Amino acid sequence: MRIAVDAMGGDYAPELIINGAIQAVKEFNLDVVLVGDKAAIEKLLKKNQYSGSHIEIFPSSEVIEMDEPPALSVRRKRDSSIVRGIELVKRNEADAFFSAGNTGAVACAATLSLGLLTGIERPGIAIIVPNLKNISLIIDVGANIDPKPSHLVQYGIMADVYSRYILNKTNPSIGLLNIGEEESKGTDFMKETHALFEQSRLNFIGNVEGKDLFSGKCDCIVCDGFVGNVALKVSESLAETLMIFLKREIMSNFMGKLGAMFLRQSLKRIKKKVDYAEYGGAPLLGINGVVMIGHGRSNSKAVKNAIRFAAEEVERKVNDKILEGMKKI
Amino acid sequence: MRIAVDAMGGDYAPELIINGAIQAVKEFNLDVVLVGDKAAIEKLLKKNQYSGSHIEIFPSSEVIEMDEPPALSVRRKRDSSIVRGIELVKRNEADAFFSAGNTGAVACAATLSLGLLTGIERPGIAIIVPNLKNISLIIDVGANIDPKPSHLVQYGIMADVYSRYILNKTNPSIGLLNIGEEESKGTDFMKETHALFEQSRLNFIGNVEGKDLFSGKCDCIVCDGFVGNVALKVSESLAETLMIFLKREIMSNFMGKLGAMFLRQSLKRIKKKVDYAEYGGAPLLGINGVVMIGHGRSNSKAVKNAIRFAAEEVERKVNDKILEGMKKI
CATH class of the missing domain: 3.40.718.10 (Isopropylmalate Dehydrogenase)
Incomplete structure (x- = not known):
């Protein structure tokens, strides 16, 4: 299982994206291809003392920023991490793609390059x-x-x-x-x-x-x-x-501070319950390929979990099941 | 200032509507006309030991329920508290109308009977x-x-x-x-x-x-x-x-219970801040008349405050100002 990850997308890219990818390859049985600025990625892998064989780099020289118009940026920035990452899926060099970058650009690149499932x-x-x-x-x-x-x-x-x-x-x-x-x-x-x-x-x-x-x-x-x-x-x-x-x-007030001390664990558990990082990403469904979109504010935990869910979507053949579902409408 | 109040609308009608109306006439310088089932209203006024002259009853025999189709129910239930209450405003027997009942029916009755402000x-x-x-x-x-x-x-x-x-x-x-x-x-x-x-x-x-x-x-x-x-x-x-x-x-858990004790006042203040009952109602704007819609779950505090805001809307001539605003677009 190989998941392509946009190393340049998201508010905390590339740092937390790479941290999340490292955590993912350590915890799960999969490989990651980090797409983006080779030098920056290498530096961060080194900083995090990762020297294993489960992470590869696919270099790309451009970045689609968060506020760029999706269709135009996808057309113009052919060497962006989003376009290159999707192409890896297209060429079967990756099983899925994850990006916490420009959502519209990911949806646009995925639709144009991978196409939609029959009937969708x-x-x-x-x-x-x-x-x-x-x-x-x-x-x-x-x-x-x-x-x-x-x-x-x-x-x-x-x-x-x-x-x-x-x-x-x-x-x-x-x-x-x-x-x-x-x-x-x-x-x-x-x-x-x-x-x-x-x-x-x-x-x-x-x-x-x-x-x-x-x-x-x-x-x-x-x-x-x-x-x-x-x-x-x-x-x-x-x-x-x-x-x-x-x-x-x-x-x-003092009473509030005191109360908060006792409530710390309870508040932590609620935060965990409502934390989007638990699921990490939002699947872009209907695409002929597995694409996962992350929140702009994705932290390393969110990236790790998004990679895991992308892998599960591949393993459990969600797209094949959607095609079967379409036949039975 | 006379505010017509739908005594029959809302999840806690007529009890809490009447409680709210009593609080309003006690706290503010205004009169209320309670529209609805005369016997039930009289009984509740008595139960609340209200015998003053600031509350009148306008009897109506029908109630438009929360889930009834608005236009149809307004047409059919001519003696409903909503239709009768709006008519009081139409005939200048009340300055404004408040209901915590069927929102669609209130909007429909108000539009049909009072009409819209010029240009709206x-x-x-x-x-x-x-x-x-x-x-x-x-x-x-x-x-x-x-x-x-x-x-x-x-x-x-x-x-x-x-x-x-x-x-x-x-x-x-x-x-x-x-x-x-x-x-x-x-x-x-x-x-x-x-x-x-x-x-x-x-x-x-x-x-x-x-x-x-x-x-x-x-x-x-x-x-x-x-x-x-x-x-x-x-x-x-x-x-x-x-x-x-x-x-x-x-x-x-025990720590949570302990913490909550200390936090009680803080939580109360937050609840007050986010409590819709502080404003009580939502103005239906654009109507040639003052109409205030309450949350279905309006409690007596919400009713009281909605009556106050309706009175302010009349006093401050909001509709005249809207007409002036429309001329300047």
Whole structure:
């Protein structure tokens, strides 16, 4: 198993990307190809005293920055770590690709170079979030901001497969993110999508609401990429804001400081529960190849776990299962 | 000042609605007309030992339930507390109306009966949320789920006015909720809306992202009602989920319980900060009349504060200011 990793993408690249890759090859039975600035990577491998044979370097001279327009940058920067990394998968020199860099550029390069699975019209980004009962999968959180109803049903199929084979769920339930539960709710687009889901063979439980992202009402939540992206960023921001409120309160008085001392372990466990780094990355599903996208702020733990999940997606043949699922719609 | 209050709407109606109304007339210089089941209201007023002259009852025999289809129920239930309450405003027998009942029905009855302010094409529901610096206003969170770009600019004008005259902000800044900050981001709808805002006289700061709902980056956030509704419900749900995680952790071990004792005051202050009951209701803006919508779960404090904010909206002539704002676009 060989995972290509964009060494240059993410807020803490290349340092924490390389640390994460080193941890991954030490903990899991796989190899990593670091794509990027050869000299910088070599220096960091040396600094981390890694001299094993499980990490290789594939040199690339360009970097697509976080705020560059995806399609244009992919076309112009042919020697970027993202374009080169995807090409390794295309040529079967790597089994999967992970990047914590420009999400749009990764999605664009992957779609152009690897293509989509037969029957899939658009790729979708799926994320795993903790809920009151367990975990749920949300798709799409930003790859496709102007979808058709059929795209959302395809996301449902991909969510079903990913939940079964990676998250080990039996007959995962699928909800459609809407503004009310009744099937008459929402825009015409939502009603049309609801009807298509009703006709599918998926375990469709109907519309769910924003509150159900964390309630555990269903295993998978399907939404359009615009709404999903807003919901994801709202959630991240709110969790951080509440933590800042808590810190401010705690530090403002003696009792608070005392209480926080006793609560340290509890708070740590909650942080672990809601930490995106536990899953590390978000699979870009629908691509004819395995591509994992990391949070811009990915730390070494997130990188390590994203590499692990990418490897599992390859091992468990998620794409073959999606193709089978498409045949049975 | 006379505020009509739907005594029958909300999860805790009529009990907590009536408690809130009693608190409001005791604390503020205003009268309340309770609309609903006369016998039930009289019984609760008696139970609460209220015998003053600041509360009147306007009897109505029907109730629009939370899950009834708005337009249909408003048409059929002519003697419902929502329809009757709105009519009191229409006939100038009340200055404003508050309901914690079926939001869609309130919006529908208000639009049909009172009409819209000149130049406003759709009403919008605005909510106030705490952020890291202060508070911000988000509009629309569900009245208009399939808006045109012009509707969003009108929401911007209403948000500007409400922030100035109710939230006491000087030259409030307005952001458009999108999936990235660059003006090239988002759907064609978002780009068109962005261009319209650029041409307006509003203090438009451009696109903002989901993370900015709580960052305090701008005073007002404008969004389409579908996205706003999802964002609102996601936020509520996440805040509750994190609190449940915290409680579970705390109760699972001795150190946690001990820490929580010391932290009780800090947690109370945070709860107060993020408690929607502090503002009580969400103004339905754009209506030719003052209408305030409460959370289904409104408690007596929320009802009391919603009545206060409705009275302030009347006193500070928010609708006149919106009409002036519309002339200056």
